Structures are given as structure tokens and as C-alpha cells.
Amino acid sequence: MNNLPALVASHTPGVREWLLLTSVIFSIGLYGLLTRRNAVGILLAVELMLNSAALNFVIFNRFCMPARVDGSVMAIFVVAIAAAEVVVGMAIFVALYRYRGTVDVNRMDTMKDPATPFEGPIAFHEGVIEGINKQYKSRHDH
Amino acid sequence: MIAAAVYTVMFWALAVATVLLALVVVNTRKLLRGAVALMGALGTTAGLYVMLDAQFLAGVQVLVYVGGVVVLIVFAIMLTRSGELLEDHPAPVRMFVGAVVSIAFLALSGGAVWVSPFAVDGSGKTPPNDALSIGKALLDTGPGGYVAPFEVISLLLLAAMIGGIVIARKTPPPHQPFTSGGDLPGETDVYTPLSQRDTEPGGRAS
Numbered sequence: 001m002n003n004l005p006a007l008v009a010s011h012t013p014g015v016r017e018w019l020l021l022t023s024v025i026f027s028i029g030l031y032g033l034l035t036r037r038n039a040v041g042i043l044l045a046v047e048l049m050l051n052s053a054a055l056n057f058v059i060f061n062r063f064c065m066p067a068r069v070d071g072s073v074m075a076i077f078v079v080a081i082a083a084a085e086v087v088v089g090m091a092i093f094v095a096l097y098r099y100r101g102t103v104d105v106n107r108m109d110t111m112k113d114p115a116t117p118f119e120g121p122i123a124f125h126e127g128v129i130e131g132i133n134k135q136y137k138s139r140h141d142h
Numbered sequence: 143m144i145a146a147a148v149y150t151v152m153f154w155a156l157a158v159a160t161v162l163l164a165l166v167v168v169n170t171r172k173l174l175r176g177a178v179a180l181m182g183a184l185g186t187t188a189g190l191y192v193m194l195d196a197q198f199l200a201g202v203q204v205l206v207y208v209g210g211v212v213v214l215i216v217f218a219i220m221l222t223r224s225g226e227l228l229e230d231h232p233a234p235v236r237m238f239v240g241a242v243v244s245i246a247f248l249a250l251s252g253g254a255v256w257v258s259p260f261a262v263d264g265s266g267k268t269p270p271n272d273a274l275s276i277g278k279a280l281l282d283t284g285p286g287g288y289v290a291p292f293e294v295i296s297l298l299l300l301a302a303m304i305g306g307i308v309i310a311r312k313t314p315p316p317h318q319p320f321t322s323g324g325d326l327p328g329e330t331d332v333y334t335p336l337s338q339r340d341t342e343p344g345g346r347a348s
Contacts, residue, residue: 009146013153015262018194019255021157025164025183027248032168034240035232040218044167044180047211051187062194064260066267069279072199073288076276079206080295084302086211090218091306097222098312 015063022059025052039096039103043089047082054078153193160186174216174225181212195268198276 025048032045054075061071093103100107163186166179184207191200219225232240283289 005144005147008150009143012146012150015260016255017153020252021160021190023248023251023255024161026251027244028161028164028168030247031240031244034243035168035237036229037232038173038224038229040215040222040224041168041173041176041229043215043218044173044176047180047207047215048164048167048183051184051207055187055190058191058194058196058199061269062196063262066263066265066269069270069276070286072196072269072271072276073279075196075199076202076280077291077295079202080299083206083211084299086214086218087302087306088309090214090221091308091310093218094221094310103222103224 015059018059018063019056022052022056025049025055037104037106039089039093039105042105043086043093046085050078050082050085054082149193152189156186156189156193160190171228171231172225173219173229177212177215177219180215181208184208184212195271197271198273 029045029048029052032048033042036042036045057071057074057078059071061069065071096108097103160183163179163183167176167183170176170179184203188200188203188208191197191203231237279286280288280292
């Protein structure tokens, strides 16, 4: 029992343990990115991935180049980009919700070739649905 | 030796907490709970920054991520009413594909990390962690300085801010007068004067 601190101290995390941790977090974020249906949920997963990437920069700075601060500077850049991305993402989702009434990414198919005449949700601008149906008619009538 | 033991225990505690919170973020059906779990995961990441001798970054993490980004995400959840709805479970095939892709990525990157020889600096030095050296590197115009990326990031933040305002701004539908709300789906369809409306905007009974 006396050598328990020594035993624990002999397992001090090295660069591999740290990098494995960030890989795990990034993979979890990737899973969320691929399975979420709500666009805001996808934003959450992307934040996780950006966070683990910034952590990676700091890990390499700490273990491989401890005399400089380049990793910290890059992590600050990542944080700034993440903030900008969240601002634009939130604005897009709010505008999307206003026009479509949903932020479900499975229903974001306006740019698809319409296989069936399109009824559309209630919130479309006047004329958009007629335009889509006209396009449908012109492709399938002849 | 005691210090090393404490360091090890703290690392594993923070690592397990971060991974569990990240799992909650991607798996919960309540998005608001996911946002709170993300706040926790970012907070434990700030603890990991402290353990990596990057105290300034830990402060930045708490200020910008936990204080700013998560609040913006909560705004997004509220404004899109995602918090009121339970999100559907993803389709089984989608869950299967997501799990396969993420586990394959983890195996690939983890294996690469495990077998790669890293040029670990064994001198025992710790990086300069004060704001002074980071600020000097950010504004350094010499070789290895970061003043150009710093300026580009400033422009990017400005553009993102203006773009966000422009995209999320209320705009009236073409050829129609500006309505009072514009927030609710259905209101942009046909303009009904307020005096002729028998229901609340958006069709909810008054």
C-alpha cells in the first residue's frame, strides 16, 4: 500500500495518452455530426471536434516544443474561428427556421431535383413553390 | 512523486469526465441538455489546458467558449424551438454508419498516434504561459510571427458578425408590406391586416 503513489506516478500520461484522449473526443464529435438530425445538434458536435483539435495544438506545444508558444497561438485562432462559425450558423438556422418552420437537416432538400410535385411547407415565399412545380413540369412533361 | 501521482489521477478524472460529457452531447434527445453537457465538456477541457501549463488558454476557453459560444448555441436552440421538441432518434442505418465511421477514424488515428515516434522534448521545460509571450507572438512581424493571421482573423470575425446580422435580419416578403412579427412560420404567406385577424400571428388561437 505504501508504494501506491509510486505506482500511480509511474503511469503519468505522456504525449500518446493525451493524443488518444483528443482522438476519442474527436470521434465522438464525428459520430454526433453524422447522426444528428437537428442542425443545432450538428453545431454542438462540430464544437466538440474543434475543441479537441485546439487541445491537440496545445499538447504538441507542451510536449514537443516547450520553448515556444505557437500551439497556444493556434489554439486561440481555433477558438476565434469557432466563435465566428457559431455566429454564422446560428443566423442561418434562425433564418431557415423562419422560412421553413424546421431545422431538421433531412428536410433541407430544396435544391434537389424534385421527383414529385412539391407541396411545400406553409412558410415558403409566394412564388417559390410555383417555380419549383413549373420546373418539375418542364422536366417531366416531354 | 506525490505531485506526479496527483497529476495522473487528475488527468484520468478529467479525461473520463470529458468523454462522458461528450457522449451526452451527441446522444441526448433533449438539445438543451446537450448544450449544458457541452458547457461541462468545455469546462473540463479548460482544466486539461491548465494541466498542460496553458493557463491563459484555460481562461480564454472559459470566457469565450463557456461564456460566449454556449450561450449563442442556447439562443439558437431557443429561437428555433428545438428545446421544446424531443429530437427523433436517428434511423438505425444512420446510427450504424456513424458508429462505423467514427470507430474506424478512432482506430486509424489512435493507431497512428500509438506507433508514431514523437520528438518529445525531454528537457522538462514548460512553455511560457503568460499573456505577454502569447501577445508578442501574435503581433510579431518577424519570421515566425503571427501578425498576418491575426489581422485575417480580425477581418473574419468582423465579416462573420455583419453576415450574421444580415442573414438573421427580418425582411418582408417581396411586394408585401412589412408585418409586425415575421418570426412565426405562416405569417409570411399572406398579409392580413391586424384588424382582420381573428387569431394570433402564426395561426395559434388567441
